[in-house]
Amino acid sequence: MAFCPLPLGSIRPLGWLQRQLRIQADGLTGHLDEFWPDVADSQWFGGKAEGWERAPYWLDGVIPLAFLLDDDALKEKVRRRVTQIVAAQRPDGWYGPYPADDRARTYDMWSILLANKALVQYHDAVGDAGVLAAVTRNLRAVLDVLDRTPLFRWGAFRWFEGLVPVYYAYQCTGEPWLLELARKLHEQGFDYQAFYACDDVTSPTPRRGRWTWEKHVVNTGMAIKSGPLAWRLTRRDADREFAARMLAILDRYHGQATGMFSGDECLAGRSPTQGTELCAVVEAMYSLELAAAITGSVALADRLERIAFNALPATFAPDMWSHQYDQQVNQAQCTVNPDHMWTTNGPDANIFGLEPNFGCCTANMHQGWPKFAAHLWMRTADEGLAVVAYAPSEARLTVKGQPVRATLETDYPFRETMRITVSVPQPVRFPLLVRVPAWADGATVQVDGGGPQSLQPGTFHRLEREWAGDVVVALRLPMRVSARRRYNQALAIERGPLVYSLKVGEEWKRINADKPHRELPHGDFEVRPTTAWNYALLADESDPSRSIRFEDRPVGAQPFSPAGAGVVGLVQGRRLPNWKLEHGWAGEIAPEPAASSEPLEDLTLIPYGCTNLRVTEFPRLKT
Numbered sequence: 001m002a003f004c005p006l007p008l009g010s011i012r013p014l015g016w017l018q019r020q021l022r023i024q025a026d027g028l029t030g031h032l033d034e035f036w037p038d039v040a041d042s043q044w045f046g047g048k049a050e051g052w053e054r055a056p057y058w059l060d061g062v063i064p065l066a067f068l069l070d071d072d073a074l075k076e077k078v079r080r081r082v083t084q085i086v087a088a089q090r091p092d093g094w095y096g097p098y099p100a101d102d103r104a105r106t107y108d109m110w111s112i113l114l115a116n117k118a119l120v121q122y123h124d125a126v127g128d129a130g131v132l133a134a135v136t137r138n139l140r141a142v143l144d145v146l147d148r149t150p151l152f153r154w155g156a157f158r159w160f161e162g163l164v165p166v167y168y169a170y171q172c173t174g175e176p177w178l179l180e181l182a183r184k185l186h187e188q189g190f191d192y193q194a195f196y197a198c199d200d201v202t203s204p205t206p207r208r209g210r211w212t213w214e215k216h217v218v219n220t221g222m223a224i225k226s227g228p229l230a231w232r233l234t235r236r237d238a239d240r241e242f243a244a245r246m247l248a249i250l251d252r253y254h255g256q257a258t259g260m261f262s263g264d265e266c267l268a269g270r271s272p273t274q275g276t277e278l279c280a281v282v283e284a285m286y287s288l289e290l291a292a293a294i295t296g297s298v299a300l301a302d303r304l305e306r307i308a309f310n311a312l313p314a315t316f317a318p319d320m321w322s323h324q325y326d327q328q329v330n331q332a333q334c335t336v337n338p339d340h341m342w343t344t345n346g347p348d349a350n351i352f353g354l355e356p357n358f359g360c361c362t363a364n365m366h367q368g369w370p371k372f373a374a375h376l377w378m379r380t381a382d383e384g385l386a387v388v389a390y391a392p393s394e395a396r397l398t399v400k401g402q403p404v405r406a407t408l409e410t411d412y413p414f415r416e417t418m419r420i421t422v423s424v425p426q427p428v429r430f431p432l433l434v435r436v437p438a439w440a441d442g443a444t445v446q447v448d449g450g451g452p453q454s455l456q457p458g459t460f461h462r463l464e465r466e467w468a469g470d471v472v473v474a475l476r477l478p479m480r481v482s483a484r485r486r487y488n489q490a491l492a493i494e495r496g497p498l499v500y501s502l503k504v505g506e507e508w509k510r511i512n513a514d515k516p517h518r519e520l521p522h523g524d525f526e527v528r529p530t531t532a533w534n535y536a537l538l539a540d541e542s543d544p545s546r547s548i549r550f551e552d553r554p555v556g557a558q559p560f561s562p563a564g565a566g567v568v569g570l571v572q573g574r575r576l577p578n579w580k581l582e583h584g585w586a587g588e589i590a591p592e593p594a595a596s597s598e599p600l601e602d603l604t605l606i607p608y609g610c611t612n613l614r615v616t617e618f619p620r621l622k623t
């Protein structure tokens, strides 16, 4: 592996990232177990409600959140729930919800793999030997049962998720049968590489089409890491490179401006009105965190930031009490819409609520920000430190027996400068690797007040030296605006890791107030526009900096909200009266440049992640 993630708790969020994680802990993540039956009364915790993926999903996100924030109340909540699972483990190694007679009633192995993935995070943070012993006992039971009942359904399509706890337990215990289990999961699991070599993956699922396992968008987001994780067993180059190959195919046939791909709920083509499920967003991020660690690829880390700073925050209300199931790149309104154009999702999939469409995202959304924060810094193979993704944070680790603290102060991605301070009590030599994104032409670094050195975009720049006292590394990643042609030749505006969208006035209307568990603050809401959204953009495509001016604003208390946007883009455009809602959504954009006799208006663009309603792919205006 190129990089090794630091133990959970080694990284602490600062600045806007700290505020964002606090918002999350004060929102649904910190309270879901208090009122939502599928977690509060889960069979995993000895209750009567759901006994499959939902409680483990919640733990998979709330565990890293508790330790990143070092929040005592949240850590105690997590400890109690983990203890309940471990205490209910049976002598045969199975956890509470697993059927006593698994010959008469088979159990889909997916939730078992998921629960172990959550539990090893707890062990990583706390070092509780009882939890590691429980995971190891359970994995032994999994190994034994797979000969009689091979992986099926979700377990077969998510087999590689099991490699995460299996590798973790192997690193802790060295038990050779764990590698046998890893090979068995690999053998019995679905072959994504074969599927991505066929034409089927290239075609969008039709409206109200057929739901399939292999084009399921959450399975797709998870599978990005399948090849790199398998590579640790096989050492085949094709496995290591599969994440990049898979993303290239997804970009070409289903890619969205956010770096994600559509899937509502199966892969749905490149149109900006198709949906992308929240579960797929957080799973793609986690996949990229692991795939970037294994491969050391700058491109995968660039992609991680693009999804984290755009698709992730956009699909939550700014207070993180409500979320969408499906977000759209061009999202003119969010209403219960029976005339919708999804492939297989339901009419309420894009409203903001407690459990729109289906409750998987309600359970699984929690891992997005915390796992991102936990993977910002990683250890290199040669005892150094790498900054894999950028956000305000601090990392503490031991290098050659010496304590090292590295602090990153920045308002990135809303600003292009970063100040890294490396602090050591005793001089110690090690490399610090800083990622230079592929878009960062003209990037520079200054070390300890020295002159600026220019950096090569698309590389990790290696600063190897003897660090002594406090050394400041000042990094500048210039963000140049670009106008990119997308679906039907529409234009999307990008600058650095951020995609920009039209700021649209919005009216939130509470619905479903009489439905169970919708007491505020966890209600359901429709959102409608109060200002026009149907603009064509006046942009000089060869040099968009001539038509769009960016201005910094203070990064808000809610960093990802329309009012809290830390940067805005000022541009001009004309309304297109014929561009209207169709099927309740922004109509399709014609591939030809738009003509309009409407007056030229000043428009404000804000980061995609700050919007709730938006237009991101714009018709080009004929001048």
Ligand SMILES: [Zn+2]
Pocket: 277, 278, 279, 280, 359, 360, 361, 362, 364
């Ligand atoms: Zn979901």
